[in-house]
Amino acid sequence: MExxxxxxxxxxVLLLLFELGSAVLVPIAIGANRDAWIAILISTVGGxxxxxxxxxxxxxxxQLTPTEYMEKLLGKFFGKILAFAYILFFVYISARVLRDFGEMLLSFAYVDTPLFIVNTLFILVIIYALQKGIEVIARTGELFFNLLYLLAVIGFILIISSGLIxxxxxxxxxxxxWTTVFNVVVTETLYVPFGEAFVLSVILxxxxxxxxIKYAGIAGIVLSGINLSLVMAxxxxxxxxxxxxRSQFPLLTTVQSIQIAExxxxxxxxxxxxxxIGIFFKASIYxxxxxxxxxxxxKFKEPSKLVYPIGLVILFMSITIANSYSEHLKEGLDLTTRFLHPFFLVLAPVFLLAIAYVKNRKRKKK
Structure with missing residues (x-):
């Protein structure tokens, strides 16, 4: 594209920021109860x-993005259908991440502000970043990566110092x-956030x-898994x-509990x-x-002209996707995690890889 x-x-850095994204925000793997942190570690291996x-x-x-090699593997007709389905999937998940951001800010500080205003301001920032290109986003990620980990270390020290643990x-x-733990792994945490790394195939x-690339990818997934497991614990x-x-945002509740020397x-x-920081990079990459x-x-010649219309679709979808945050979460568990994620993040890539192996063997024999 560029x-x-x-x-x-x-x-x-982009992979790590993307994986953490909104996963730190919501109580992932909480279906495993006290063993949520174990489920996350096991999911890291699957990731x-x-x-x-x-x-x-x-x-x-x-040299090809997923959209291009899908056509080579499945033929133009079926390849285009699958590629278009992935585009819709990326738009939908980006809207869900944007909704997570808006709900977090409304519950945290802007209680009386309409969700539309918060999401509009955020999507405008993302649109500006995308118009600058993936290179600028990657450089920005390097800067914010250091800040994110500095805040994480300070927060961890404060939690320990306050004697809350x-x-x-x-x-x-x-x-x-183990049955409950593995059930959470195969129905939830394997896909979110680890399977979502497929979307970064577009920048490979x-x-x-x-x-x-291989070592950077493994390091990013392993480190994000350790971080998420530690946060949940x-x-x-x-x-x-x-x-x-019961908490919508457990980490926020934890941070609010910090009190040192009154x-x-x-x-x-x-x-x-x-x-x-995390949600910006996750929504931006999707x-x-x-x-x-x-x-x-x-075959658009000017990708920058697509940013605003797709941004509008993501914005309005984030508002209309659910009537409340609880409904938004329920839709995520009942529809997205059970049906969309398994297909787009596991089944389709594995199927494409199998076809690639077969075609590669035939080519070698010839």
Whole structure:
């Protein structure tokens, strides 16, 4: 879609920021109760395996984006249908991430502000970033990556210093057995956030250090899995499983609990800044994938002209997607995680890889 070059480290940063994104915001894997952190760690292993699937597809077609190699593998007709379905999927998920952002800000600080205003301002920032190109987004990611981890370390130190952590809240381990943990893994956390790494396939052709892509991808997924597992363990050990389950934003509740020497409190700004950074990159990359796919599929010569109309679609979809945040979450679990994610993030890529292997063998025999 553009002539851009990004480094392997920048890819690692984008992947990590993307994986954390809104996953830190919501109580992922909470269906495993106290063992949510274990479910996340197991899902990390599955995420690495899925990344190998995406990476192998890239190795077969290193110069092509998913939209292009889908046509080569499935033929023009079926390839275009699947590519168009992926574009709709990217737009839909970008709208869901934008809705997560709006709901977080409304509950945190802007209680009386309409959701439309908050989401509009945020989507305008994303549109501006996308018009600058993926190279600028990657460089911005490098800057915010350091800030994000600085805030994370400070927040972790403050939580420990405040004496809020009670590790007994994590016991008993495996109270409901391995069955519950693996059920959460295969129905939820394998896809969100680890399987979502497929969307970064659109930027793989832009990476200069092709030999380092595999290691950068594995490092990004493993580190994000460790971070998410640690965050979930802290949430449960501070809030207890009952409050962590009921809370819409457990990490926000945890941060609000920090109180040191009766003067250092209300550190919600740490949470808000971290969330804005993560959600910005997650929504931006999904948005970029939708624009990239549309540009290639319909052969647009000026991708920048697509940014505003697709941005409007994402904005209005984020508002109309659900009547309330609880309905939004329920739709995510009942529709997105059960049907859309398994197909678009696991079944379709594995099927495409199988076809690629068959075609590659035939080519070698010839």
């Amino acid at each position: 002539k851009a070059k990004i480094g392997a480290y920048q890819f690692f 690495v395996l899925l990344f190998f699937v995406y990476y192998r597809l890239y190795k077969f077609y290193p 009670d590790l007994n809240q994590l016991k008993p381990y495996l109270e409901q057995g 052709p832009y990476i200069k250090d092709t030999k380092k 802290i949430n449960i050990s501070v809030l207890g499983i009952d409050l962590a389950t 003067f250092l409190e209300r550190l919600d700004v740490f949470f808000m800044v971290s969330m804005v 948005f970029y994938a939708a624009v990239s796919g549309t540009t290639i599929l319909f």
